[in-house]
Amino acid sequence: MSALDPKPLVVFAYPKIDHEKDYLYFWMPFSVLTIAKDLVDEGQVDVIVFDGNQESLSDWEALLRSEADRLLFVGFSIMTGGGQIGHALELARIAHRIVPDTPRVFGGPHVNVLPDETASHELVDVAITGPGQNAVQKLVQAFRGECQLWEVPGLVVRNSLGFRRGPDNPPRTGVLGQYPWDLVDVESYIRDDPTIAPRTLNYVSSQGCAYKCRFCYEQMYQRKWSSQAAGPLLDDIARLVDTYDLGGIKFYDADWFINLRRAEEICVGLKDMSRPIRWAASINPNDVLKARQHRPGLLRAIAESGCSRLLMGVESGNDRVLSDIVAKEIDRAGILDVAHEIASNGILGSYTFIVGFPGETDDEVEDTYSLLDSLRSLTPTPETRVHLFAPYPGTPLFDEAVAAGFQPPTSLEGWSHFDYYDSQTPWTSAVTVARARANTHMRTQPKETST
Ligand code: B12
Ligand code: SF4
Incomplete structure (x- = not known):
């Protein structure tokens, strides 16, 4: 050149x-x-x-x-x-x-x-x-x-x-650095979020997940998790808050709480920031149980640092579905216990469920709706969203869904129209779809995502 x-x-x-x-x-x-x-x-x-x-x-x-x-x-x-x-x-x-x-x-x-x-x-x-x-x-x-x-x-x-x-490119991402913000017009991505704050920006601070829910794409990361360290992340947030007058950050990590020590460090940093913000993130119920053992007081620290909402994939209210189909590593009683603790710290819980798993019985679906009702009786009243099971390629449940009669697209063109929000499986009836929609109660837009 x-x-x-x-x-x-x-x-x-x-x-x-x-x-x-x-x-x-x-x-x-x-x-x-x-x-x-x-x-x-x-x-x-x-x-x-x-x-x-x-x-x-x-x-x-x-x-x-x-x-x-x-x-x-x-x-x-x-x-x-x-x-x-x-x-x-x-x-x-x-x-x-x-x-x-x-x-x-x-x-x-x-x-x-x-x-x-x-x-x-x-x-x-x-x-x-x-x-x-x-x-x-x-x-x-x-x-x-x-x-x-x-x-x-x-x-x-x-x-x-x-x-x-080419050579293998395994899902190991190392320590994540800060984003090249100059490539985008950050201002145009800021929005008011009624469950967090006016002028909220979304943020992804890690890649991968340590859990292995059998419907989830994160399997691809083979339980490898990498993240921005607490210090550089807090610096980046402080800079964004000052430059763009932000009121909130919505973390969209698969699971923001995989490393509890990092989570605690970030909470301390957020609480001490010269301009306090509100924030939200995704959490696995097991993180709360682990925190009780290793970081007692974490949920209080989370609340005190400005966290207004925790999003959690509950998936099912039935113990067989939770263990044998989903591999959620927690049972119904554990989920209720965790949700109580979240509510008692004044944090809005946002709970997502999935109905229509292959092999799931009607009685098991009833257990999901009864758990949803129990959770809705907490204060603050949690958000709930019921998703229809959509078989995602690369996951164990995709293969089981195919064995049960789901016919996946077979070309890139075919996947163009795959809609996560529509019924994709032959065993999911119109009644199931209507009931899922009727049990979705979100304070934000009707179309929040599950992760
Ligand atoms: C933010 C997000 C969204 C945002 C939009 C995406 C955006 N503008 O960033 C919104 C909210 C709109 C969204 C919507 C949906 N999402 Co979404 N979303 C995410 C989320 C939480 C973060 C995405 C992200 O930024 N990741 C961080 C980046 C760095 O990782 P990455 O995307 O994997 O990219 C890496 C590699 O894939 C690769 N790569 C990516 N692009 C490219 C391009 C090139 C050229 C190259 C070489 C490499 C490369 O390198 C990147 C860096 O390592 C992920 C889960 C997650 N934590 O990753 C789900 C995720 C991507 N969503 C998913 C899905 C299914 C959806 C929905 C279809 C349904 C849903 N769950 O709500 C809807 C859209 C449907 C609808 N009608 O609404 C799935 C995708 C599964 C799959 N097989 O593709 C994920 C993985 C969640 C999950 N665990 O199931 N989503
Ligand atoms: S559903 Fe959530 S906790 Fe389970 S593997 Fe996916 S991102 Fe991780």
Whole structure:
């Protein structure tokens, strides 16, 4: 490259996610911010993030046209559900038309579980499995001709000879660093959240989960968990709060409380911050039981540090379903016990349930609704949300659902329309769907997610 050549550019697209009508949300595209970070720090290439939830298809066309001469590759992040795959293919089709020679790279949760199906699509040049931050620098080198494509960790390419794969890219992410906030307009992601505070920003501070619920994608991380350490995380939050006048942070980690010592350190730091904030996070009921043994007083510390809401996947009110189907590692009595402690600390519990598991009986479903009713009698009255079981590829329950008659899509195109909120399984009746909807009581928008 001569001094006059333009700096190569990598564009990461976070395709639009469809929601129920009238659902407003502004979620930061953390997946692509995470993979962009090292490229930004290294400075060999420029990076642009395109957020399909904020920008239109004509913005996308304009971006590709204006940057065509320096585009090194375009990366797309996809999860299963929410129509995101369909929107990614829409963006990829436009890229194919405007910059046909620019490689299109796909990564994200869906690719992690169905890499070969993804790589087989005509619009996909390269699929990357595993944490993208371990792969993108090598990908840049490969597309600049400085190494072979086959050296890129997690790579899957399909050509006329079949599949070609790069070295393994296991789900080990190491210590997570701070996000390259300059790549996005942070202000546009801030919203008022009635269960937290006005001017709340969402935040993901860890990857992976230590539990192994049998319906959940986090299995992919093989119980490996990595996070931002308490100190740098608190610094980042303090900076965001000051710069953007934030009132709240909503943590969207799979389980924010895996490391109880870290959780306690963060609570202390949040309480001592010069500008106090309100916050919310996801917790597994077992974290509360473990805290009783190892960090007594943690729930009080959580409440005193400004936590207004804890989101917990309860899944079922039946002990057989909890143990044999879900592997939740807790029983009904334990869940009630934990929920009482959360309520007694004045924290709003937000409890999600799943009905329609393969092999679940009607009586077992009744147990779920009776637990939901018991939880609703607590003060403050918890939120509840009843999800329909949706078989997610890569999970043990996906295979059991297939054995029980669920017919999954068999192509990337087919997964485009997979809707987590619709009944996906032949054994789930319209009555089951209606009852689940009727038992969903949220203080926020009707379409909060379960994790
Ligand atoms: C925030 C979030 C959302 C946000 C939006 C996403 C956003 N803008 O960030 C909202 C609330 C809209 C959302 C919605 C849904 N979500 Co969601 N969501 C999450 C959550 C909690 C965090 C995502 C995140 O930022 N993770 C952190 C980043 C760093 O990790 P990552 O996304 O895995 O990305 C890494 C790799 O996958 C890879 N990678 C990712 N993209 C790319 C791209 C390239 C090019 C490369 C090379 C690599 C790469 O590298 C990244 C860094 O290591 C995750 C759970 C979790 N904690 O991860 C679920 C999760 C992604 N959601 C999930 C699902 C199913 C949904 C829904 C479809 C249903 C639901 N559970 O509510 C809905 C959408 C449907 C609808 N109609 O509403 C599943 C996806 C499972 C799957 N097989 O794809 C997850 C994993 C939750 C779970 N455990 O089941 N979600
Ligand atoms: S459901 Fe929650 S606790 Fe269970 S594995 Fe998934 S993220 Fe972890």
